[in-house]
Amino acid sequence: MIRRLLSSSYLGILLLMLYAPILIIIVFSFTEAKVLGNWTGFSFKLYTSIFRGGVHHSLTGALWNTLIIGLVAAFGSTILGTMAAIGIHNLQPRAQKAVKMVNTIPILNPDIITAISLFLLFISLGISQGYATVILAHITFCTPYVVLSVLPRLRRMNTNLYEAALDLGATPFLAVRKILLPELRPGMISGFILAFTLSIDDFVVTLFTIGNEGLETLSTYIYADARRGGLTPELRPLSAIIFVVVLILLLIINQRAAKRKL
Amino acid sequence: MQQMTDIITVEKLSHSFGDKTVLQDINLSIAKGEFVTILGPSGCGKTTLMRLIGGFLKASEGRINIAGKEMTQAPPHLRPVNTVFQRYALFPHLNVFENIAFGLRLKKLPKEEIKKRVKQVLKIVTMMDYEERDVDSLSGGQQQRVAIARAIVNEPEVLLLDEPLAALDLKMRKDMQMEIKAMHKKLGISFLYVTHDQEEALTLSDRIVVMSEGKIQQIGTPTEIYNEPANSFVADFIGESNILNGAMIEDELVEFAGHRFECVDKGFALNEPVDVVVRPEDIYIFDLSDAAQFSGVVTSSIFKGVHYEMVINTPEGFEFLVQDYHCFDVGKTVGLRIKPFDIHVMKKERLCNSFKGVVVDKQQVKFLDTLFKCNEAGLYAAGTEVNVSVAFEDVTLFDNEEEGTLRGVVKFILYKGNHYHLRVLAEGTDQIFVDTNDIWDDGDRIGISIAPESIHLEPA
């Protein structure tokens, strides 16, 4: 009995500490005060001003960029990664080991190393930095995760399924499309979601490959903003919205996973 | 029948998971040094029983005594028993030596003592050079032996073995069986062994406990179980059998398959219906001659390595399974003879289906939670409680669940020479027994109907 009380309170205190900062932001997103900590009465003004106010065009611009880059990078890495996983799965053991090792490099590297390495690449080749370089950079660090999402499903899959399709008259292409890919779909979906999340959340790699033309993503915007001195008040409702969206997403994913297990 | 030398006694043990009863009123005792096997099909409750004795489950009802002390609620680490798990459960982070030494280290024995005992036990399981090895580099059989070593090094009063050989291939299994038997002899401690393989049970045990559906069906020595099965389940489960309906004409004379045979059983009522069991190897088969008690035509003959297994159809419409060293070709007419001693007669557990029911109106009676049309309902006032009886052959089964008056699942199929005797689980927990010539499978979902003229009522 006591043990359960202690355990629950431990978790409770921990959760409280984890969420205190976020809760403060959410609470104070409902007030107009410029400085965090002042309560000037309940108001939705900050929420509405995100979506209207001309001053904050750059914030909405940054948001759009983030989403677009995220989607493109996620799609790109999922396609590239799935193809790669299928290929890797069928390589000879030695080649497989080598490719897997190189594949792990972007995962193990701290993002600043990846950022610097890609920065040097683009500089050396004289490629001007902008949308394209950011997307390429994101695909670089996302695809390995997609590969690692899909490979286990390949490993667990019955090897005879593909051959059975061939035996029954399907061309290799058709066999892949109708037999292989549906089996891999769960892995592809989690890979996609993972890639999207990594891309949206990314800061350092984006910073080093985004160039000086004024292109901004959410992360770079917030960083620039913070350096200028303090949180733009509009970031509070934005954070609150992001938080709620992520919460709902996670709950949905969890429900689906739970239903599948049942 | 508790003796002073009993190392484990189980009294009135029952266990349920939620509202599902898995074990019912189990009573058994294991003597010191005995090799007892719990034998039964999957789902019969044998693993649950073992886990209750091992302490991984706490019983809902009943008592377990181990080495003279009550241990029903005691946790595993306080019981003087050790378990060999079905999938070995060797610790992957420890090597062979450390796995075996695990229990000894917990007892804080001196280093030298531990070393000595581990080496000793490795010798018993013939794995002497494997001390330093990682457990995942071992084969299945080797892992099994380490698991056994790890258990016996603690010198328990009883060794529990939970289907330890289930994951091994046939040859390995047979070898390990012999090793286990030798080990038992050498160690002198009691072994409690769980398996679904009846051959294994017959080979290894001093006594066998046959279980089905959470209940003990029979306890006895291998020969007793084999030669004198207590009921049709045991007869069917152990070895191959011919099981048929018969009648005891008088003492030492039984009639079945359309003929009368001398047998050695007595004590039945005149013409009492009985179940007759004859083992295939006990039927003499020869070219048709006057020595034959009855005859038939060979419809199948398969070489089984040691003997031929043949199916004989008699003109009376019965099928017999016969085993013999000689081959008789398909189509041949043969003579058959059974020695009186080889005919085993068992009391029938039931002669027909009986249920408790209530008359609902002039045409319907309710039993098994279902309304049935019944011709005899008109003879009673509505609301009268009645005993309902239905003959086995009057129950009709349908492939399509929806076609019957109620639904059920086929649970047990017994071939009786010229028909099948099925045990069906009707919705809920009621059982219906059916005689049919149709072939059904274990687990088939079916519809059940009974014709109104076949439902017989009697005041309760």
Added chain:
Amino acid sequence: MQQKISSFIGRRRNWSIPYVLFLGFFVVVPMLLIAYYAFTNDEGNFTLANIRKFWVHPEAMNTFIYSVVVALITTVLCILIGYPAAYILSKMEARKARLLVILFILPMWVNFLIRTLATVALFDFLKLPLGEGALIFGMVYNFLPFMIYPIYNILQKTDQNLIEAAQDLGANPRQVFLKTVLPLSVPGIMSGVIMVFMPVISTFAIAELLTINNIKLFGTTLQENIYNGTWNYGAALSLLMLLMIGLTALLNRDGNSKAAEEGGLI
């Protein structure tokens, strides 16, 4: 010709070729470039000056050592705080546990800058000073979920049979934990360490924001060098980091891809 092309595509192992080329161009070449820049000077001539600069210059060296210390403290704190949490979660009934696990993982999915700024907001709100304490708090706050998740995952997967075997052999609940569950959960701890230790050394945003740029971590040094145009020195420092990573990767060979799988996936 058509036949040759379609049979080439038909071989599934050839599907890896696009990615292999991609990896070569976007991963291998850039890393080689780091080495190249590290060993050259502004004119492109080979030199060891960059490496020497690091050894000679106390500033970079001190920052590096300081960062390693901060990373160690953070990692240890994450283990001390996170393991009990993961353990409690793993023993809870599945349905309740799942909801709580989501709550613990949720912060990982919120933009990391927002999280850091939230921490700043908290400190502002409580009128606490920013600085070293805030830095450690911010680091642990940020990385704690990354330690809890892999440990929870592996504790959950512990074979129940092994626990029963330990009990059967005489271990009481405390001994079962110390001698069986804990040793078997070490790969999870290693996963967590990998996801905490190196990132702590190499982030600069957290340090910058939570200490108003007073305290510099190694990541800040790296970033500054690139920003200021002294790419060669920056590359040399990056090379140093890569050496560290290489060492930890070698020491933990099998754990690596498992760590990535456990740590990254949903």
